[in-house]
Amino acid sequence: MTRWGFVGRAVAAYAVGFVMFLGLRHWQAGLPWSQAAQDAAVFAFIPAVGGLASRRAFRAGEHREDGHSG
Template sequence: MTGWRLAGRVVAAYAVGFVMFLGLRHWQAGLPWSEAARDAAVFAFISTVVGLAFRRAFRVGECRKDGRSG
């Protein structure tokens, strides 16, 4: 996967996570929009980084299973 394609997927995952967490924090927790946006940004960032780490770990595991390095 090229760098631009991966970057696009990361941005899309962050945007979806941000909107999802924004709705959860505002409507279910009853936070004002400003606090909900701040919380959503943090939660979406953490989720995106964890997702990238899992993606990398699974890719390395598949490469080792196939006998390739990397």
């Protein structure tokens, strides 16, 4: 994957998480939009980074099984 492809996926993962957590924090927790946006920015960052890191680790494991060195 190219560097821009990785950046695009990272931004997309963060954006989806942000929107999801924004809705959850506003409607379920009853927070005003400004506070919900601040919370969502933090809460979306953690699963986005974790998901991308686990995907990268999974792909590295596939390459090792196939006999590739990198």
